[in-house]
Amino acid sequence: MAYSHGDGHHPPQSFWTRYVWSQDHKVIAVQYTITAILIGLVGLVLSNLMRLQLGFPGRFAFIDAQHYYQFVTMHGMIMVIYLLTALFLGGFGNYLIPLMVGARDMVFPFLNMLSYWVYLVAVLVLVASFFVPGGPTGAGWTLYPPQAILPGTPGDGAGIILMLVSLLIFIVAATMGGLNYVTTVLQARTEGMTMFRLPLSVWGIFMATILALLAFPALFVSAVMMLLDKTLGTSFFMPAVISLGQTLGYKGGSPLLFQHLFWFFGHPEVYIVALPAFGIVSDLISTHARKNIFGYRMMVWAIIAIGVLSVVVWAHHMFVSGMNPYFGFFFATTTLIIAIPTALKVYNWVLTLWRGNIHLTVPMLFAIAFVSMFTIGGLTGLFLGNVSVDIPLSNTYFVVAHFHMVMGVAPILVVFGGLYHWFPKVTGRMLNDTLGKLHFWITFVGTYLIYFPMHYLGFLGMPRRYYAYDNYQFIPPSAQQLNVFITVVALIVGVAQLLFLFNLAWSAFKGRLAGPNPWGATTLEWQTPDTPPTHGNWGEAQPVVYRWAYEYSVPGATEDFVPQNLMPEGEGEGE
Amino acid sequence: MALAIALVIIVVAAVLFHVLSPWWMTPLASNWGQIDTTLSITIVITGLVFVVINLFIAYAVVRYRRRVGRRADYQPENKKLEGWLMGLTTVGIVAMLAPGLLVYAKLINPPEDALVLEVVGQQWQWSFRFAGRDGQLGSSGIDFINADNPLGLNPTDTRGQDDVLVQGNEVHLPLGRPVKVLLRSKDVLHDFYVQPFRARMNLVPGMVTHFWFTPTKTGRYEILCAQLCGVGHYNMRGMVVVEDEAAFQKWLNSQPTFRETMTKTAATGGEALVKQGATLAQSQGCFACHSVDGSTRVGPSWKGLYGKTETFADGTTAQVDDAYLHQFIRNPTARVPKGYPPIMPKFDLSDQQLAALVAYIESLGQGKGKDAVAQQ
Numbered sequence: 001m002a003y004s005h006g007d008g009h010h011p012p013q014s015f016w017t018r019y020v021w022s023q024d025h026k027v028i029a030v031q032y033t034i035t036a037i038l039i040g041l042v043g044l045v046l047s048n049l050m051r052l053q054l055g056f057p058g059r060f061a062f063i064d065a066q067h068y069y070q071f072v073t074m075h076g077m078i079m080v081i082y083l084l085t086a087l088f089l090g091g092f093g094n095y096l097i098p099l100m101v102g103a104r105d106m107v108f109p110f111l112n113m114l115s116y117w118v119y120l121v122a123v124l125v126l127v128a129s130f131f132v133p134g135g136p137t138g139a140g141w142t143l144y145p146p147q148a149i150l151p152g153t154p155g156d157g158a159g160i161i162l163m164l165v166s167l168l169i170f171i172v173a174a175t176m177g178g179l180n181y182v183t184t185v186l187q188a189r190t191e192g193m194t195m196f197r198l199p200l201s202v203w204g205i206f207m208a209t210i211l212a213l214l215a216f217p218a219l220f221v222s223a224v225m226m227l228l229d230k231t232l233g234t235s236f237f238m239p240a241v242i243s244l245g246q247t248l249g250y251k252g253g254s255p256l257l258f259q260h261l262f263w264f265f266g267h268p269e270v271y272i273v274a275l276p277a278f279g280i281v282s283d284l285i286s287t288h289a290r291k292n293i294f295g296y297r298m299m300v301w302a303i304i305a306i307g308v309l310s311v312v313v314w315a316h317h318m319f320v321s322g323m324n325p326y327f328g329f330f331f332a333t334t335t336l337i338i339a340i341p342t343a344l345k346v347y348n349w350v351l352t353l354w355r356g357n358i359h360l361t362v363p364m365l366f367a368i369a370f371v372s373m374f375t376i377g378g379l380t381g382l383f384l385g386n387v388s389v390d391i392p393l394s395n396t397y398f399v400v401a402h403f404h405m406v407m408g409v410a411p412i413l414v415v416f417g418g419l420y421h422w423f424p425k426v427t428g429r430m431l432n433d434t435l436g437k438l439h440f441w442i443t444f445v446g447t448y449l450i451y452f453p454m455h456y457l458g459f460l461g462m463p464r465r466y467y468a469y470d471n472y473q474f475i476p477p478s479a480q481q482l483n484v485f486i487t488v489v490a491l492i493v494g495v496a497q498l499l500f501l502f503n504l505a506w507s508a509f510k511g512r513l514a515g516p517n518p519w520g521a522t523t524l525e526w527q528t529p530d531t532p533p534t535h536g537n538w539g540e541a542q543p544v545v546y547r548w549a550y551e552y553s554v555p556g557a558t559e560d561f562v563p564q565n566l567m568p569e570g571e572g573e574g575e
Numbered sequence: 576m577a578l579a580i581a582l583v584i585i586v587v588a589a590v591l592f593h594v595l596s597p598w599w600m601t602p603l604a605s606n607w608g609q610i611d612t613t614l615s616i617t618i619v620i621t622g623l624v625f626v627v628i629n630l631f632i633a634y635a636v637v638r639y640r641r642r643v644g645r646r647a648d649y650q651p652e653n654k655k656l657e658g659w660l661m662g663l664t665t666v667g668i669v670a671m672l673a674p675g676l677l678v679y680a681k682l683i684n685p686p687e688d689a690l691v692l693e694v695v696g697q698q699w700q701w702s703f704r705f706a707g708r709d710g711q712l713g714s715s716g717i718d719f720i721n722a723d724n725p726l727g728l729n730p731t732d733t734r735g736q737d738d739v740l741v742q743g744n745e746v747h748l749p750l751g752r753p754v755k756v757l758l759r760s761k762d763v764l765h766d767f768y769v770q771p772f773r774a775r776m777n778l779v780p781g782m783v784t785h786f787w788f789t790p791t792k793t794g795r796y797e798i799l800c801a802q803l804c805g806v807g808h809y810n811m812r813g814m815v816v817v818e819d820e821a822a823f824q825k826w827l828n829s830q831p832t833f834r835e836t837m838t839k840t841a842a843t844g845g846e847a848l849v850k851q852g853a854t855l856a857q858s859q860g861c862f863a864c865h866s867v868d869g870s871t872r873v874g875p876s877w878k879g880l881y882g883k884t885e886t887f888a889d890g891t892t893a894q895v896d897d898a899y900l901h902q903f904i905r906n907p908t909a910r911v912p913k914g915y916p917p918i919m920p921k922f923d924l925s926d927q928q929l930a931a932l933v934a935y936i937e938s939l940g941q942g943k944g945k946d947a948v949a950q951q
Binding site: 058064065066069138139140144146147150151152153154239240241242243244245246247252253254255256289290291292294295296297298320321322325326328329332333336337339340343344346347348350351353354355356357358359360365368371372375376379380382383386387388389391392394395396441444445448452453456457459460461463465466467468469470472473474476478479482550552553554555560 | 577578581582585589592596597598599600601609610613614617620621624625628629631632635636639640641642645646647648649650651652653656657660661664665668671672675676678679680682683697698717718720758761762763764766768770771773774775776777778779780781782784795796797799800801802803804805806807808809870871872873914916918919920921922923
């Protein structure tokens, strides 16, 4: 059902223009997703290598202190930026926004294509840093100066330079994509698609993109300044120091300035990852519980409130940094206030389940697991956001457990849920259910076993980013046994992800045919004339939207869902 | 169904784990019991929410699971319910935030009469300084740092002459007296973390940070660095000894003043030389990377090093002897021993100090290890 009328939307002709230099948002989404998953696999392997050292210190000779810190750093950076950010915005954002708002494509398709290729360059530069002399940087993903650019830190030469360059390139890519997503949501919605009829997935991605456009520039300037400090000897972040016995020429710079800039980016970054997850999980829960999302308007306002508040909480990462101590009052208060709209979202998810007709499909399992995982991760955030409680816990394994649950595992569960949910639309085939359930159970139970006990190592006071804990008297030997346990589970969960990859690859070709709307969902992407949707998405005419996105189980309707674009029998009917 | 069971098991296991866990905060040894109290309040409130949410989901998943012929309710919103939930959440938040901020107000206001302890960090060791009889710390600066003046005190500042410089990485504190800790760093960020004291702070090069606490229990407490500071981060060790006032004063009097360390005459003679080398190795932070018991840290262990044949990254070898060690320590990155990162700093040592250091390493060499280890 190729359509073509003379408005510039020509279907691509050759293999190259169709799948490689494609300007089709759906192909770009798949390119983003595959690239992010591949680099994410590197991040996963790195985490397992770290766990090997922590579980069995010294057993693996190639994991020396230098390599350990490199693994720590690259794992964090890859997972946060190159996997989660890229996958939610570049992957889900690209695929879902035009389809869900009823557009034929992004507003700027060429820019969209460029965004992917620039992202790929950023990934390649990042990977290249593994192969330069000295290896990748081992400064921790926060890249705090002065340490990040001084000897004594692994990869203080080419490693840190490539890391910063890669981030700069990534931000260019994210900006090109981001401008597109925002403009498309604001300008390219089809007839009848008001902002308050948008599915929450679009709202979450939209708000996250606005945050990205505001927050990434802070990282951009810090990366530029650190590059200058490193290569030209400027002193933006560098005070006078004696590094390993050598007096260096730096003078007058401020390490705290970097931390403020980094977290001005870094905290919104948490929500850049979380808000798309919030949005997507809302749609998954509503669809598979066959019930409208509870409190849609409040959910939208909560997304907006969280987005706005997220730019005034950054210094809660710096309670013991040495900044002016009076900041502590302000940032502790804003941080705990942000818990209120966030809690509201959790309540509304579980209230959506209430009196639903819950289909425990694989996407739904992941969605519910997300709510549980996010709840505990959010709650432990209340420890760390409350300045005086944070002080003994800062930089311990409590922090590691907290942020992995809240912004590592929880969003990844949504990524899985989302992929199981939309895979049938992308490929026209279902993912295998049995493999999916196996993957779900190992991942869900495994991550709980890994991270729940880890909080207690933090209470005990075990600092994070330690290569080894030999001869510390206050750490009982049982802590090491717990570390062995965590490592074993982490290895199992790591290997179990192969099930998922196999499922993706196998089902793409051999999976059961899905049909256009296997879940009985209301949103527009399930109403395309073709599955998978062809170039231009809608055939001859774009859809017209008559109602909000959550018309499930409406009393009196014949089916338990009413698509957004189904023409009502009477006129002017809607919300 | 399986999901509901899993969620219930998670809740039960989490609560049991919390009660039975052998891993918990070290016993409090400072005045900051209020931090622990706030933490306990937070655990109760958040724990309750955790249990309720998960059990609610488990119940909903069973009660409203898919049934043929069932229709879900259609209820877009319920303003009253949402209002109540937000109100309750706000109450919970206030119950945690208020006590938290009250403690914090105290945390950032050290008492006027507090004993001042200066902590200086560098990769990967701690140093300490107390004010002398005049009760004032002398000024300091990066530019003043050299082998004889490792803390970089201003030699012309009269207030600093009687400052007490603690030898080694162990500092003593008197029981029951408030201590205001001033922190500075020579190189990168560090964090002075003694878990039983609860309070702590980063060391930031280019500025002086501070925090305070009152030790309330005698004992020995480990100092950890809890801000990533490079490849030796995990080995940046120190010790705080809390003891009664008399013992503290006795210990304090045994430590040299700044003036004394500057005028100290160099020891000579074989055994004295080894002893001086050991002290030097301690003060220069060599042990952050080199063990004397044969275990591998960032750099090779000194046990058995002298006399062995070292292999380098480029495949060449050399016998470790006096000449080699002199050459290596003067220019540590010229040749890199295989398997170690090329990060050894150049130390600004006099010829006499270098000779002492090499004598000490020799004393740990092959067949000589035991005596020297005993000295440590």
